[in-house]
Every structure is written in C-alpha cells, then in structure tokens.
Amino acid sequence: MSGLRYGWTTGACATAATTAAYTALLTGDFPDPVEITLPKDKRPSFALAREALGDGWAMAAIVKDAGDDPDVTHGALITAAIRPGAPGSGVTFQAGPGVGTVTKPGLPLPVGEPAINPVPRRMMTEHVAEVAARHGGTGDVIVEISVEGGEDLARKTWNPRLGILGGLSILGTTGVVVPYSCSAWIDSIRRGIDVARAAGHTHVAACTGSTSEQVATALYGLPDDALLDMGDFAGAVLKYLRRHPIPHLTIVGGIGKLSKLADGHLDLHSARSQVNPALLAVLALEAGATPALAAQVESANTALHALRLCQDADIALGDLIATRARTSALNVLTGSPVSVDVVVIDRSGTIVGRASG
Template sequence: MTRDATGLRRGWTTGACATAATKAAYTALLTGAFPDPVEITLPKGQRPAFALAVESLTATSATVGIVKDAGDDPDVTHGALIRSTVSPGQVGSGVVFKAGPGVGTVTKPGLPLDVGEPAINPVPRQLMRDVVAEVAAAHGGSGDVVVEISVDNGEEIARHTWNPRLGILGGLSILGTTGVVVPYSCSAWIDSIRRGIDVARAAGRQHVAGCTGSTSERVVTEMYDLPEDALLDMGDFVGAMLKHLRRHPVPRLTIAGGIGKLAKFADGHLDLHSGRSQVNHELLATLVADAGGSAELVDAVRTANTALGALQLCQREDLPLADLIADRCRATADDILRGADIAVDIVVIDRAGTVVGRSGHRA
C-alpha cells in the first residue's frame, strides 16, 4: 500500500477486490488450491497482493471473499466484504457476469451498461476477463465461466450512495478505472455526477438541478417539482458538473446552494470545499459598493466573519446581496459552459432553507 504526497494511505477499489477474488476463486476451481495472498496487475501496472478473508470450494464452484481497504479515504465501502463465486460456463460463452446479493442491477438507460446488466463497470469487467484468461492459460482451463460478484450488506451500504437515484437497484456498483483509491480525490463523487447527468438525459429530462446539499435539493424540488433523477447532488463539485454538461447539455439547469458556497462560486471557484476555497469578502464588499451601499455597510461586509453575516448586514439595509451573488454565479456558469445551449438560473438559500437570492429564473 502506497501513500500520496500528503502522507495519506491509498486503497483499492471494489473492482480491484472483485478481480483478485475472481483470480483466486478460478485458480482454486481448476487446481483445488487457493493462492493466498493473490496478486493482480492493475491498468497502470501496479501489482497489489490481497489476503483472502473467505474461501470455499465445492465440486461445481469456488468462492473467495476479500475485504476492501480504501486506505485513508472516507469511502462508504471501506471494510466491505467483496465475494466472487466462479463456476463453469457453457462452452464458448467466455466470461458471463452475474449480480449476487448486494450488487445492483441497472434499471435505467444512460449508464455505460445496458438495462438489466449487473452493475459491474466496464474496467472491472475487463480486469476480471484478463485474470480468467491468465488462470486458464496457466492451468488448462477453458475460460468459459460464470462470475457472480456479491457484497455482504451491499444493499444497505448502497442506500448511502447515488445508486438508487441512478436506477441501480439491489446493491452497490463494482467500480474503478485504475483500481486505486486516491484519498480525498472524490473521483467517485464526480463520476456519480456525470452518471446522474447521463441518466437524466437518457430519461429525456429538460431541466436538471445541481444542489450543494439536502436542503437546497429540497428547496428546488418544491420550487420546480423536479423528479428525483433530475436532481444532481453536486456537493462541492460545481465545476465538474458544468464541464460535463458543456459536453452533454440539457435545455435548463438550476444551480442551488447556500450563500457561503455560492459566494465562492461567484468568485470563480469551481471546487467549493472549505479546505480548497474561501469566501472573498473583498469581492462581496465590491458588489455592495457597486450597488450603492453606504461606506459603513461596505466596511462592515468587508470585515464580516461569514457570507451569511454579510447577507444579514445587507438585509437590514434592503440591499440584495444574495441576488448580486446569484448574478455573478450565473456569469461564472456561462463562462464554464462556453456557449452550450443551456439556460441557467441560480437559487441562493440561507441555513434555514429560505430563498434569499435568485438570478435568471423564469416567470
């Protein structure tokens, strides 16, 4: 296990764990012995070894379980037991994938898998095909197998992911493009935003909403009566959402969030996490001054502790700071979209979920 530049420990994806489990299970099916640890090759050439947590061999199948180690990343699947059961398939069938307990099934179009397929993404599928071919060549197998992937308690874990909204029902997805989990890279979240856009487009949605959290999501749902698959839990990653929409547009986009995060977006930040961007109070003071605010108000906004505090100061003097922030957000969004045919509106809320500012909304 390696560490990144910050000293944080990297981990392995569910796809890497499923691949290792498949290699060990197929080896046992052909030879009667489980390799422990089992080593695999990842797309970038790393060769991690995995200890077996579960092993079972019958006359017709072999099962191996591997506990996922996500390193120092706050991954909901950290510690999950990923199982692969390998059994002989029909002659000439190659590798056939099945969703076992705790692995979801695709029920909506727009994902990189057909409806009805197990939620095992293309890269993990190819990694598993590769290890099946490797083991078959080494031990005289045909390579015609059924690979059933399951995750203990996977259906419950999946409730804390995007899967239900994306139409992946019954459990988790088996994910990973590199096999490696980079701590706090949030690549899985960004990938979920992209998949959410793809699913909304495939469903014919004309209006989607990117929300920073559950409160803003509730607000836009009430405002626009949007279906669940039109809601994008963008969190801090407004830039990632806009860049994907630029390439895959929908007619209308609402961006909704708290005034603190949207004040950062108004300043051009595309990652709104508190550790990666801060509210620019000088910008807020400039907006207030340009709107005719008094010198005293401008100074008070410049030294306010938070964007919400600046808003409250402006509300006392009937100066629409949140509307000004919304206008700047809309301009930032248009810059990122680079002419894509998307009508953008902004909804700014306070902590109670009250709409305090808007821009670009239609009557």
C-alpha cells in the first residue's frame, strides 16, 4: 500500500462544505480552505470549488479527491446548502439533486430519509455545533447535500437495487479513502497470517471490517496481530490458511457478507457477489418459518431486512447463516487442521448468529 495516495470520502467532503457554508451564513465570510476534524483526529483542509451567499442561505461546494482509489465519485462536486431551521430543531438533512433517498427497509436509515449515512450525519452535526459555538449561532439548520451528476453515477453502483433512488449515498466511517488494490489487500492478508504464525498464535479472527474486529476483540481478547483484515476476501484467508494452518479460525462479519459466504461465494464484494434471497428463504423454512414468512424473506430488500423479519417470528436465521458459512469455509479448508467458528453481526455490532465446531 506504500506510495498510494489516500483520498477523502463523500462524507468528509460534505462535512467540509457544510462547515464552510454555515460559517459564511453566520459571519458573511467563507473559510477557504476549510479545515475539519475527522474520526481518529485527522484534520484535513479542503479548497472550495464554489461558494454563494444570499439572504438567509449559504452554499459551498468541494470537489471530491479519492486519492489513488478507483472510486466512482472521484472528481464529483459535492455541495452543501444551509438555511436556518425551526428553533430547537437541531440539524435537519435533506437530499438535494444527485443524493438518493431510502425507499426500502433493511438499510441503516429509515425509509424516506436522505441517503446520508449515520457517521457523515454525526460529523456534520458536530461541526455545525462547533461553528455555532464559535460564532453565536443556534445550530438549528437545514442542510441540503447535493452531488453534481450523482443520479448518473449512482447507476454504476448497487444503490438502485437496494432501493436508494435518485442518486448516490453520502458515505464514510473514517472520512478517509484508503486505496487498496486487490493484490495489495490479499498480500496483506497473507502477511498477517505469517505474522500470527510466527508469533505462535493458535487462534486468529478474520474480520470483514472495523465493527467486526471490535466484536472479535471483545469476545476473545485477541491481540492485534491475531486479527486479520479480511474485508471482502474470504477466499484469500481460507486458501492461505489451508497451506499455512493456524489451529483455530473465527470468521466475524456482517450478515450481508456472511450470507454470501453461506452461499459459497469467496469474494464478498458487492460488485462480484450478491445476497441470495432464495437461499435465505430456504434457511428460514428449515428453521420453522411459515411459507408466508419465507416468501417475505425471499422478497426482502437486504439480508438485514430478512433477519429482522425472522427475528420478529423467533426464527434463528442468523444461526443458520453462520452454520452455512462455516460449512463453506470448511470446504475450502478440507485436509487442513483448522477448526472454524463463525460469528454474524448486524450493523451495530450485535451478534445475531453463531456457529462453532
């Protein structure tokens, strides 16, 4: 990964544009460049591409720089338009042109909400509060985020299939785009296994992301060098462990990705594998679901939506997904002395399914 240039998420760009626009609304002047604080204490500065100030409104726009990552939104113009909200209303978000709206359940936002994810919302809200405290504002504002050409860009993503209509999602959990190529990521997985073996670890956890890594740490107390940043590359972990075994592997991941592993997919990226609703319906039937519930599961928008439907009926879909995912992993590991546990979580990190040998 050395030599690759990091970039900034759409959430970071929207936060910077919001900060600049609200500052101008209160003071009459746009900070340019505008500095923001990201999670993990990074403090990048962003140059403004556009700015405008009128009676009771302000607008600032930033061109997204994704660094060396092949990001569909690289070069997109992200705009925040700010106007006062009702007293006591806090920060209200609206989807402007090019930002999608959630139309189906199963996503981390309610139906009808702008597709501005929770962490970017929190970042913008925190920066609005800081600007208000610095310049005597109330912090009651309406924030409208737009992405120029976002509706066309969204057709290159899975947003339409997920029921996010009208544009892109505003994303990012750290604000930073880390430019991993597939080969670099897979190489880092292999090196992680090598390091764990050299340290004498008998238990490693392969995690799909930061939340699953936190769950693995809380469950098992594993040291950092026993945590494998698997991401979407389940096959890379399993195939390398087949040749270089460690006695005990725990796979921890979100229900969407692990339902793909349960279906036999080893590359869990959304561009290369999809959740199979028909499989989830079959698993629900195996767990005692009625045919009517199984039909609802098969038409669910996401694996998380299917899980919620089953939880309401006291059907342990998460455990069955974990069991199937464990079987898929063991099939790859055939002949290698590696035992496998699987832990399935939801977006909040709550364990919703487990399987162990």
